[in-house]
Ligand SMILES: C[S@@+](CC[C@H](N)C(=O)[O-])C[C@H]1O[C@@H](n2cnc3c(N)ncnc32)[C@H](O)[C@@H]1O
């Protein structure tokens with residue numbers, strides 16, 4: 001990896017005050033105490049990564065995700081940031097972001113986050129309608145979410161807000177109102193996610209028992225198209241399937257590392273990483289449960305319990321499925337140089353002819369018709 005290739009660190013904090021009925025992330029109910037055992041394991045894991053994979057470059061981003069990392073104490077956040085700075089070093093424009101739930105965010109907490117070194121907050125607003133928030137099992141109201149956003153801005157943080165749409169029964173008119181309330185926050189970055197019903201979640205069980213009627217694919221597509229239209233008119237076009245920014249500077253630098261198939265280290269329970277290890281691009285996965293993760297670090301020095309060297313086919317598949325999520329797509333020439341793997345030219349031409357993909361010089365990107373079926377397009381290109 002060259003010195004300028006973006007390199008990131010992801011820290012997974014798995015605890016949540018309450019488990020939301022739609023969420024299937026690697027999450028656990030918050031217990032009493034500060035989970036200092038987990039913090040110590042994470043710090044040791046970062047150091048072990050520095051020793052075992054080396055230092056690929058300065059960190060362009062450090063991202064605290066979850067779970068609810070806004071439940072971490074400022075001294076814990078500071079300890080992670082200081083360790084990351086010591087082990088890998090920070091690029092001068094490093095993005096240090098944290099996912100936050102709005103319920104506990106006030107001026108003091110946001111200022112504490114900023115003082116600890118956080119410079120971007122991604123706030124899980126989900127909706128600005130109290131009935132929808134209740135349906136989603138959230139602990140905050142619309143007014144609290146608005147207050148949280150203002151508190152983060154007051155502390156000088158870059159702010160993004162997550163929203164969930166396509167709730168069962170949500171009409172075009174309702175989401176039009178929801179979107180305009182979201183845009184009235186006047187932020188420079190938004191993530192708009194269509195609700196997915198995940199097996200094993202409370203919503204998944206309700207759907208299975210016929211107590212909840214999920215939306216249809218066609219309706220989801222209509223709401224997606226509406227989202228594209230309204231956000232573009234508001235100067236916040238999608239730069240990725242679900243992510244919108246006012247300008248390139250406002251984009252999520254951390255997520256761009258994933259979408260551009262860069263390298264990152266993942267620490268914390270269940271975290272994934274992609275790094276150059278023993279001369280080969282390698283997928284690493286940490287032990288899932290917090291206790292298993294802490295034991296793994298104690299026993300082996302780091303949290304990793306799965307190490308998979310990636311084949312050129314794996315790398316091509318990941319680069320395509322992540323890169324095509326970006327509006328700007330990906331450079332096929334760069335991909336071929338990197339992996340030596342050639343995609344199916346006949347399929348490529350027919351997907352272009354059918355209006356799913358477009359090729360400008362060597363840059364391949366998805367056209368509007370293809371946004372909802374990216375995974376299928378990737379499979380076709382690789383067969
Ligand atoms: C890992 S969650 C963490 C955010 C934070 N704990 C919160 O809830 O505010 C990141 C985002 O994923 C989105 N999300 C999670 N589960 C989803 C689902 N089943 N469908 C759509 N979006 C989902 C939510 O918008 C959420 O804010």
Ligand code: SF4
Pocket residue numbers: 015016017018019020023024025027066067068101124
């Ligand atoms: S949506 Fe956020 S708060 Fe809710 S369970 Fe998932 S990670 Fe936790």
